[in-house]
Amino acid sequence: MHRIIVLDSIAQEGLDILDAEPGVEYDVRTGLKGEELRQALSEYDGAILRSGVKITPESVAGNTRLKAIVRAGVGTDNIDKPAATRQGIVVMNTPTGNTVSTAEHAFALMMSLSRNIAAANQSLVEGRWDRKLYMGSQLAGKTLGIVGMGRIGREVASRAKAFEMRVVGYDPFLTEEQAMKLGIEYAATVDDLLPQIDYLTVHTPLTPETTNLVSKANLDKLKPGVRLINAARGGIYDEEALLEGLESGKIGGVALDVFPNEPCIDSPLFGRPNVICTPHLGASTEEAQTQVAVEGIHLLINFLKTGEIRHAVNVAALDPKTLADMKGFLNVAHRLGVLLAQWHGSGISSVSLNYRGEIASKSTQLLTSAFCAGLLENALEEEVNVINAEVLLRDRGIDLVAQQHHEMGSFTSSMTVEVSGADRTVKASGALLGHNMPRLVMLDDHRLESYLDGKLLIFTHADVPGIIGRVGTVFGQHNVNIGQMAVGRAGGKPGGRAVGVLNLDGVPSQAALDEVQAIEAIDHVCVIELPPADQLPAWLQN
Numbered sequence: 001m002h003r004i005i006v007l008d009s010i011a012q013e014g015l016d017i018l019d020a021e022p023g024v025e026y027d028v029r030t031g032l033k034g035e036e037l038r039q040a041l042s043e044y045d046g047a048i049l050r051s052g053v054k055i056t057p058e059s060v061a062g063n064t065r066l067k068a069i070v071r072a073g074v075g076t077d078n079i080d081k082p083a084a085t086r087q088g089i090v091v092m093n094t095p096t097g098n099t100v101s102t103a104e105h106a107f108a109l110m111m112s113l114s115r116n117i118a119a120a121n122q123s124l125v126e127g128r129w130d131r132k133l134y135m136g137s138q139l140a141g142k143t144l145g146i147v148g149m150g151r152i153g154r155e156v157a158s159r160a161k162a163f164e165m166r167v168v169g170y171d172p173f174l175t176e177e178q179a180m181k182l183g184i185e186y187a188a189t190v191d192d193l194l195p196q197i198d199y200l201t202v203h204t205p206l207t208p209e210t211t212n213l214v215s216k217a218n219l220d221k222l223k224p225g226v227r228l229i230n231a232a233r234g235g236i237y238d239e240e241a242l243l244e245g246l247e248s249g250k251i252g253g254v255a256l257d258v259f260p261n262e263p264c265i266d267s268p269l270f271g272r273p274n275v276i277c278t279p280h281l282g283a284s285t286e287e288a289q290t291q292v293a294v295e296g297i298h299l300l301i302n303f304l305k306t307g308e309i310r311h312a313v314n315v316a317a318l319d320p321k322t323l324a325d326m327k328g329f330l331n332v333a334h335r336l337g338v339l340l341a342q343w344h345g346s347g348i349s350s351v352s353l354n355y356r357g358e359i360a361s362k363s364t365q366l367l368t369s370a371f372c373a374g375l376l377e378n379a380l381e382e383e384v385n386v387i388n389a390e391v392l393l394r395d396r397g398i399d400l401v402a403q404q405h406h407e408m409g410s411f412t413s414s415m416t417v418e419v420s421g422a423d424r425t426v427k428a429s430g431a432l433l434g435h436n437m438p439r440l441v442m443l444d445d446h447r448l449e450s451y452l453d454g455k456l457l458i459f460t461h462a463d464v465p466g467i468i469g470r471v472g473t474v475f476g477q478h479n480v481n482i483g484q485m486a487v488g489r490a491g492g493k494p495g496g497r498a499v500g501v502l503n504l505d506g507v508p509s510q511a512a513l514d515e516v517q518a519i520e521a522i523d524h525v526c527v528i529e530l531p532p533a534d535q536l537p538a539w540l541q542n
């Protein structure tokens with residue numbers, strides 16, 4: 001049974017899907033924070049929220065159950081993504097569900113500013129008929145600057161054009177050619193845009209580059225009387241600069257839907273003439289809320305039931321077909337990780353992966369994560385999976401490089417991993433027989449073909465006659481059954497070094513191992529435990 005926690009109020013249509021979904025149970029628990037939130041999250045597999053809840057590092061600390069957090073909306077700035085990633089939690093959002101509603105809200109703010117709708121309404125209901133006081137300004141013929149020409153910015157642009165406005169856009173990903181196609185003018189920088197515009201609206205995330213995009217330092221770049229709208233994130237305009245600009249008359253009006261700290265019920269901007277504020281209502285329409293709730297719930301259910309990752313903001317996307325297609329090789333990668341962690345031992349400082357053949361054209365990033373998960377999982381207290389493995393590995397100062405070679409080697413697809421550190425370098429190659437039989441096909445420089453499951457005894461030795469028989473005799477005397485056996489020679493040539501890999505039915509006693517180690521031609525003996533053949537890590541089980 002997958003358990004889902006709904007942390008903010010979401011549209012009933014989303015809850016209806018949860019009600020109808022077999023194998024899923026959910027609770028709506030809003031208003032949680034601090035320890036109560038941490039405790040609650042540890043009891044669920046998935047969580048869905050809007051902007052009303054903050055997921056901090058403390059909220060997910062020690063959580064080994066939660067696998068996914070879905071933001072029913074666009075901005076994931078209320079979720080500490082590095083903390084979620086470290087904890088192995090995928091964070092997804094619903095990027096398109098509220099685009100049009102938010103664009104409409106920004107537009108509504110711009111129109112209300114132009115025609116003093118809010119103040120005129122207030123004055124009238126207070127008993128005044130102030131027609132002179134609320135002289136407005138027409139939008140047609142005016143210039144609108146849009147910073148952030150993503151989904152919402154583009155919707156605002158097309159509406160502004162319908163209102164016969166001239167539109168100038170800036171976005172680091174906007175080219176002159178794209179601007180032309182959109183029927184707008186291109187600005188190469190924000191500074192180029194500011195002096196030309198009568199209205200400014202921003203549709204970017206809050207980043208170091210967008211913080212204080214309008215500040216005291218650049219107020220003088222603005223046209224006198226400019227009207228500013230922000231329905232993106234609080235902090236993109238410096239509120240003190242807005243106050244200064246309003247007071248001096250440089251700024252003709254300000255409309256804000258978002259604030260640096262929300263909820264915000266007190267601000268020096270509230271109640272000022274030419275200022276309109278709404279409490280983060282951009283996405284608050286029935287249509288947008290239905291869409292983000294339905295989409296968000298589907299994302300969560302699909303992830304929990306099939307492993308599908310869509311619209312993730314902290315990991316690469318993974319569709320069910322790719323996952324099914326790569327499952328066998330992900331299993332190989334994970335098992336190689338578990339094997340090399342034990343074959344190398346402690347002190348690993350670098351890992352180098354090489355993908356060869358057909359697999360090199362697939363999502364090798366995911367295979368690398370699966371390998372890292374295997375390498376780390378027995379060493380770490382915390383839960384390791386494909387979401388957090390690479391971060392956890394790099395956190396430990398381990399260098400990681402991966403290369404792809406599209407030409408085939410001896411196998412249609414294979415991967416080779418070299419692990420170094422503490423004056424030791426070990427290497428292993430894995431391949432897949434059929435679609436679900438992982439095989440070890442090289443260990444250090446020894447070619448072989450060994451099963452990659454259960455209990456292995458690996459021993460390196462001089463390539464001389466009689467070694468295999470003597471090892472078999474020792475295990476026979478100690479009642480340890482050998483299920484499979486593979487041997488390989490360094491460079492494939494006789495008379496040099498060789499390796500033996502035995503798949504055992506039980507773990508040999510120390511006495512048996514001592515006897516094997518005592519055989520003069522044998523120099524290194526190591527017992528390695530891999531997952532049984534039919535056991536997949538939890539993150540591969542869907």
Ligand SMILES: NC(=O)C1=CN([C@@H]2O[C@H](COP(=O)(O)OP(=O)(O)OC[C@H]3O[C@@H](n4cnc5c(N)ncnc54)[C@H](O)[C@@H]3O)[C@@H](O)[C@H]2O)C=CC1
Nearest residue numbers: 074075148149150151152171203204205209231232282283
């Ligand atoms: N008020 C509300 O209720 C809502 C607010 N939002 C906010 O609106 C913002 C935009 O949302 P979408 O258009 O859906 O996102 P988007 O990802 O489609 O577009 C964002 C655009 O900002 C651009 N950008 C990033 N850094 C920039 C910079 N330094 N200068 C100029 N452009 C930059 C990106 O290149 C991208 O094109 C988000 O921050 C989101 O959180 C979204 C939905 C509802």
Ligand SMILES: O=C(O)CCC(=O)C(=O)O
Nearest residue numbers: 050051073074075283284
């Ligand atoms: O959930 C909400 O209403 C806020 C929407 C929003 O800001 C977003 O989607 O980024």
